[in-house]
Amino acid sequence: MNAALRAVVLAADHYQIEVVAFRHGYKGLLENESVVLRPHDVLHILQHSGTVIKSARCQRFKTIEAAQQASSVLDENNIQALVVIGGDGSFRGAHHLAQHWHGQIIGIPGTIDNDLYGTDATIGFATAVNIAMDALDKIRDTADAMDRVFIVEVMGRDAGFIGLSSAMAAGAERMILPELQRDKPLTIAALVKHIERVQKVRGEGSYVMVLSEHQWPGGAVALAEQLEAEYHLPCRPCLLGHIQRGGAPAPADRILGAQMGVHAVELIRSGATEVMTGIRGQENVAVPIVDTWQKKHPLDPNLLRIQHEIFNPVKKSQRN
Numbered sequence: 001m002n003a004a005l006r007a008v009v010l011a012a013d014h015y016q017i018e019v020v021a022f023r024h025g026y027k028g029l030l031e032n033e034s035v036v037l038r039p040h041d042v043l044h045i046l047q048h049s050g051t052v053i054k055s056a057r058c059q060r061f062k063t064i065e066a067a068q069q070a071s072s073v074l075d076e077n078n079i080q081a082l083v084v085i086g087g088d089g090s091f092r093g094a095h096h097l098a099q100h101w102h103g104q105i106i107g108i109p110g111t112i113d114n115d116l117y118g119t120d121a122t123i124g125f126a127t128a129v130n131i132a133m134d135a136l137d138k139i140r141d142t143a144d145a146m147d148r149v150f151i152v153e154v155m156g157r158d159a160g161f162i163g164l165s166s167a168m169a170a171g172a173e174r175m176i177l178p179e180l181q182r183d184k185p186l187t188i189a190a191l192v193k194h195i196e197r198v199q200k201v202r203g204e205g206s207y208v209m210v211l212s213e214h215q216w217p218g219g220a221v222a223l224a225e226q227l228e229a230e231y232h233l234p235c236r237p238c239l240l241g242h243i244q245r246g247g248a249p250a251p252a253d254r255i256l257g258a259q260m261g262v263h264a265v266e267l268i269r270s271g272a273t274e275v276m277t278g279i280r281g282q283e284n285v286a287v288p289i290v291d292t293w294q295k296k297h298p299l300d301p302n303l304l305r306i307q308h309e310i311f312n313p314v315k316k317s318q319r320n
């Protein structure tokens with residue numbers, strides 16, 4: 001997010017627009033935690049994860065009173081346009097605020113989940129996938145050495161983008177993703193059958209599975225216990241948790257942040273409002289902010305098809 005913040009400040013400076021940041025997101029907006037940001041404040045923040053203006057979740061912002069209060073704070077600070085960097089919760093907040101404030105509102109997609117409609121990628125996603133892939137590579141060493149099954153639980157909220165990309169990048173044997181679970185929930189018996197088949201056909205015990213959060217009752221720990229207790233399969237769980245949200249941002253995220261930050265300022269100059277800046281292919285696009293959560297960002301069906309083939313080795317006797 002720092003990359004996006006930096007780009008907003010530098011592009012605004014280019015057009016002689018003053019930037020006021022509100023620390024701690026909507027919470028800070030309600031409490032008028034404002035600070036003027038000039039280029040020298042943001043020049044060297046690219047390599048740092050997170051955001052120098054801090055972030056917060058703010059349940060209170062959902063009320064009409066809060067939106068009215070935010071509107072007054074923005075007017076008192078003489079703000080004409082608000083750039084909101086965040087995920088669907090932040091954008092719902094932006095839409096709510098738009099009902100009570102006359103200024104322009106532009107969204108920049110900043111979430112590791114990549115679950116927003118209208119953009120190929122969101123800021124943070126590439127970094128999270130890198131971290132998950134790195135962890136999976138390390139887990140693989142023990143899985144290989146000990147012929148063991150591992151379940152690595154990754155974030156993503158209700159979307160399987162991190163799960164799919166990290167599983168592909170690290171060559172996992174299986175992934176359990178929300179999108180797949182919705183279509184055809186995996187049973188433990190089918191999972192065990194798959195593990196045994198892969199181990200037999202490939203002639204080794206190493207089996208690494210990527211589990212998206214909330215996709216198994218009790219998560220990776222419960223699933224590992226179930227496999228050990230009911231099927232005597234030596235299995236270990238690993239929860240990556242908030243590790244996925246830290247560390248040096250990947251190059252792709254820094255570049256995306258720059259593209260989107262500059263585009264957000266251009267959108268302000270064009271008079272646009274209630275849109276999110278997105279990237280599709282090589283193009284900057286402006287996406288109606290309500291579409292970002294009301295429409296679905298699907299997983300790439302081609303990647304799912306590829307994974308299906310990779311995951312299902314055929315026994316020698318079944319080959320043509």
Ligand code: F6P
Binds near residue numbers: 111155157
């Ligand atoms: O939306 C980003 C995300 O990291 C999700 O992947 C995860 O489910 C959630 O936030 C965790 O939220 P918190 O940091 O509030 O526990």
